[in-house]
Amino acid sequence: MNKVLQNFLFVILIFLLISSLFALFNPQIFEKSEEVSFSQISQDINQGNIKEIIVSGDDLLILYQDGKQVTSRKESDSSLTQSLINYGVSQEKIRGFQIKIEKEKGSIWEWLMPVLIFLPLLIFIWFFWTISKQAKAGAGQTFSFLKAPAKLFGSGKAPGEKVTFKDVAGLEGAKEEVKEVVDFLKNPKKFWKMGARIPRGVLLIGPPGTGKTLLARAVANESGVPFFSIVGSAFVELFVGVGSSRVRSLFETAKKNQPSILFIDEIDAIGKTRMPGVGGGHEEREQTLNQILAEMDGFERDTGVIVIGATNKPDVLDSALLRPGRFDRRIVLDLPDIKGRKEILKIHCRDKPLSLDVNLDEIAERTPGFSGADLANLVNEAAIFAARKDKKQIYQEEFLESIEKVLLGPERKSHLLSKKEKEICAFHEAGHALVAASIPEAEQVRKISIVSRGMVAGYTLALPKEEKRIKTKSEFLAELSVLLGGFCAEKLKFKEISTGATNDLEKVSLLARNLVTKYGMSKLGPISFGKRESMPFLGWEAETERNYSEKIATAIDKETERFIKEAEKKTIRILKKKRKTLERIAKVLIEKETIEKEEFENLIKKKGKIKKVKR
Ligand code: ADP
Ligand code: MG
Ligand code: ZN
Numbered sequence: 001m002n003k004v005l006q007n008f009l010f011v012i013l014i015f016l017l018i019s020s021l022f023a024l025f026n027p028q029i030f031e032k033s034e035e036v037s038f039s040q041i042s043q044d045i046n047q048g049n050i051k052e053i054i055v056s057g058d059d060l061l062i063l064y065q066d067g068k069q070v071t072s073r074k075e076s077d078s079s080l081t082q083s084l085i086n087y088g089v090s091q092e093k094i095r096g097f098q099i100k101i102e103k104e105k106g107s108i109w110e111w112l113m114p115v116l117i118f119l120p121l122l123i124f125i126w127f128f129w130t131i132s133k134q135a136k137a138g139a140g141q142t143f144s145f146l147k148a149p150a151k152l153f154g155s156g157k158a159p160g161e162k163v164t165f166k167d168v169a170g171l172e173g174a175k176e177e178v179k180e181v182v183d184f185l186k187n188p189k190k191f192w193k194m195g196a197r198i199p200r201g202v203l204l205i206g207p208p209g210t211g212k213t214l215l216a217r218a219v220a221n222e223s224g225v226p227f228f229s230i231v232g233s234a235f236v237e238l239f240v241g242v243g244s245s246r247v248r249s250l251f252e253t254a255k256k257n258q259p260s261i262l263f264i265d266e267i268d269a270i271g272k273t274r275m276p277g278v279g280g281g282h283e284e285r286e287q288t289l290n291q292i293l294a295e296m297d298g299f300e301r302d303t304g305v306i307v308i309g310a311t312n313k314p315d316v317l318d319s320a321l322l323r324p325g326r327f328d329r330r331i332v333l334d335l336p337d338i339k340g341r342k343e344i345l346k347i348h349c350r351d352k353p354l355s356l357d358v359n360l361d362e363i364a365e366r367t368p369g370f371s372g373a374d375l376a377n378l379v380n381e382a383a384i385f386a387a388r389k390d391k392k393q394i395y396q397e398e399f400l401e402s403i404e405k406v407l408l409g410p411e412r413k414s415h416l417l418s419k420k421e422k423e424i425c426a427f428h429e430a431g432h433a434l435v436a437a438s439i440p441e442a443e444q445v446r447k448i449s450i451v452s453r454g455m456v457a458g459y460t461l462a463l464p465k466e467e468k469r470i471k472t473k474s475e476f477l478a479e480l481s482v483l484l485g486g487f488c489a490e491k492l493k494f495k496e497i498s499t500g501a502t503n504d505l506e507k508v509s510l511l512a513r514n515l516v517t518k519y520g521m522s523k524l525g526p527i528s529f530g531k532r533e534s535m536p537f538l539g540w541e542a543e544t545e546r547n548y549s550e551k552i553a554t555a556i557d558k559e560t561e562r563f564i565k566e567a568e569k570k571t572i573r574i575l576k577k578k579r580k581t582l583e584r585i586a587k588v589l590i591e592k593e594t595i596e597k598e599e600f601e602n603l604i605k606k607k608g609k610i611k612k613v614k615r
Contacts, residue, residue, distance in 0.1 A: 007130065011123060019115045033061065033069045041072050042087035045097065052098040055080050163217040169347045169372070170340030171211060174331045178202070178215060178308075181329065182223040185259040185304055199329045200296050201307040203267075203322070205314045206333030209373025212310040215333070216263045219308070226260040228253060232269035244291035251295040251305070259304030264292075267309040268316055289318060296326045335371055338364050344372050348379040355393040363399050366446065368463055370406070378406050404447075408459060422590055424490060425450045425458040428500050430585035431489025431575060432460040432482055433595075437604050438574045441478040448585070449594040457500060473521045476511065480567035481574070483508045488571045489582060512563040513556070522559040529556060 041062055044050050054061040060072045060080070074083045081094055165175055184191055184198045191198060204212040220227035230250060254262045264270075270288050296307060309327055311317060321327055336344055342364040349360070367375065381402035386394040429448050436442040443462035450458035462482070487501040520526035529552065531545035546553070575582055585603055588595060595603070 008123065008127070011126065012119075015115060015119050019112050033071045036062075036070045036072050038072055038074060038083065039087060041070075042084060042089050045084065045089050045093050048093070048096060050097045052100060053080065054100045054102055056102040162221050163214060164221055165218050167347060168211055168215055168218050169343035170336050171215065171333055174204070174215060174333050177329065177331045178219050179222075181306055181308075182219060182225075182261075185223065185225055185261070185306055188259075188304060198304075199306065200325060201309060201327035202329040202331060203314070203327040204308065204310040204331050204333060206312060207335055207371060208312045209371030210312075210333040210335060211372045212312070212333055213265055214372070216265070216308055216310060219261065220263070223261060225304075226254075226257040227263065228257075228260065229263040229265065232264055232266040244287045247288055247291040247295060254305045255303065261306050261308060263308045263310070265310050266312075267321075268311040268313045289321070293320055293326065335369060336375075338368070341367055341370060341375060344375045345379060348376050352379065352383055353393045355395040357396050358394065358399065359396055362396070363403065366400070366403055366463065374406055378402050381405055404449075404461070407461070421457075422450060423586070424494065424498050424500060426586040426589040427489045427493045427582070428486035428498075429458045429460050430582050430589060431485040431487075431492075431571075432462075433485070433600060434489075434578055434582050434585060434604070435485035435571050435574055436460070436462050436478075436482045437600070438578065439478040439481060441472075441474045442482050443479075444597075445600055446597050447594065448589060448600060450589055451593050473515070473519075476515055476519075476521065477563075477567060480508055480511060480563060481571045483511070484564075484568050484571045485575070488568060488575055492572065492575055492579070493582075493586075508564055508567070509560070512560045512567075515563055516556050516559045522563070524552075524555055524559055 041050070041053075041060070044062075044064070049064050049066075050062060051065045052063040054063070055074075058073050058076045060074055062070050062072060064070075074080055075086075078086070080099060084094055085091075165179075168175065181199060181202050188198060204215060206212055216229070220229070228250065250262065254260045270292065307327070309321075314322075314330075322330075342360050345360045345363060349358075363378075367378070370378070378399070379402075382394050382398040385398040385401055389398075391398075429450055433445045433448045436445050443464050445460060445462050447461040448459075449461075452458065483504045486504055487497065490501065491497055516522040516524060517529040520528065529548050531547055548556075581604060585595070585600070588599075588603060
């Protein structure tokens with residue numbers, strides 16, 4: 001806006017300059033001559049000395065018979081002849097010289113007035129012109145803000161950008177369902193014959209980066225019908241009331257082009273649960289949401305418009321949106337399993353020079369919990385690593401390195417630990433790893449490192465042995481012990497505790513508490529304590545209401561404490577028993593800074609003797 005103001009001042013300056021120029025060059029002949037009194041003029045007329053008088057308003061230019069020029073002024077409320085008669089000049093004498101009336105000249109106001117009238121108008125026009133130009137360059141919405149900025153996908157796209165079902169790995173079930181919906185659009189008669197109703201809306205649900213947008217883009221290219229796409233947040237902006245009119249225009253466009261698909265990405269931006277007082281602009285959102293609901297209800301039975309919504313927060317969606325007749329089909333996109341991950345990796349490696357030693361199976365195995373977007377990022381990071389090292393191909397090494405980068409942030413080699421810090425860190429991580437290796441239910445250690453990364457000083461990378469959707473109590477207890485491994489190892493070795501375990505302790509407390517209040521795994525029995533509510537605008541969950549007594553609260557605290565105390569006892573028992581192994585792991589860590597899975601397994605197996613490790 002600063003620039004607009006600058007332009008504005010600049011324009012004003014130019015106008016002032018122009019008007020003063022006009023004033024300057026306006027010929028002011030009257031001012032150049034000597035000025036005499038009117039009575040003097042009257043006398044001269046009576047003597048017959050004057051040849052001609054030029055009148056311009058009240059100004060007079062008097063030309064004498066001998067060629068002299070003077071100026072004078074007459075009374076402003078009477079004419080020249082009248083004034084002369086008043087001064088005692090006779091009628092004949094007046095007829096004895098010429099009177100010439102000229103248009104009045106010279107007042108600066110005469111020039112300034114039109115400028116002053118038109119200037120604001122010009123500025124006004126110019127102002128709106130600039131804004132509209134800027135808006136067009138930017139979001140393109142100032143003047144057309146009532147129309148939805150929906151993009152039409154399909155025919156006219158660059159071939160490189162075209163996403164097809166082939167570019168979407170895994171997600172077979174989701175693909176099938178989407179195809180079916182597209183089939184509805186293409187051959188509606190087939191379904192009508194059976195009395196089936198075409199689904200109005202399909203909701204793609206899944207964690208971020210699982211390919212919801214990608215799948216929709218593939219549908220756009222594969223369906224062969226017009227595909228309109230818009231992001232949910234585009235409805236909630238700028239002016240109140242814009243959202244709902246945008247929805248109207250969007251649905252109108254889609255209906256005009258039916259059969260067509262209308263894709264609303266990140267629909268949770270509008271469809272949030274209507275919670276009074278939470279988050280700004282909820283009223284606007286509500287209007288927009290209502291408009292969507294109304295539009296979807298307004299479809300006639302045979303309207304060939306299908307709305308596809310995508311969200312990663314289905315729990316915050318208003319239940320009205322999920323009612324049958326709106327988004328009545330829900331397609332869940334899960335995080336990919338090992339097979340899916342391998343396929344996604346394959347897709348993203350297609351156009352990259354891979355070395356023969358690259359083993360995508362191993363990478364897929366090491367990346368549970370990675371989303372499609374994470375994997376795409378991983379492959380890209382590996383390519384960057386390889387390029388930075390001036391390699392001709394991407395090797396397995398680069399892939400493994402980028403897994404950690406994606407997980408924990410970049411390595412910070414510059415962050416040097418002092419000798420003492422390094423020792424503490426080594427024992428801490430060795431503690432985690434050793435405890436993990438000693439409890440069968442714990443996750444498998446893949447790597448230990450005391451090279452700081454992102455926010456952590458050192459880390460132990462442990463991953464589940466196989467993929468799981470549910471966790472058991474004994475696994476949780478194992479997790480508690482492993483989390484305490486670092487803390488206990490420090491205590492055991494140095495008889496002192498450092499701040500290095502802060503993060504671990506936070507996790508321990510939360511987990512132990514959840515065991516009691518959420519999972520019903522404590523003595524208190526299968527009860528869920530406290531009312532939890534997710535806070536959509538912050539993306540976390542919080543206990544909003546305590547629906548239990550003071551007595552229960554004490555019991556919960558006690559149970560939580562018991563879980564932690566027992567886990568600590570177990571951890572200390574393990575570490576004391578395997579003290580020698582702990583020392584051995586720590587020693588190798590101090591020397592080499594990272595230990596990979598195989599070496600770690602060798603270290604645990606070896607009993608007693610400490611072998612010298614070569615770098
Ligand atoms: P979201 O579910 O959050 O909308 P996107 O569809 O935007 O996720 O996915 C982000 C990126 O992740 C995609 O552009 C693509 O490169 C990659 N990706 C995600 N899932 C897959 C998949 N199943 N197959 C191939 N690439 C995927
Ligand atoms: Mg998306
Ligand atoms: Zn730790």
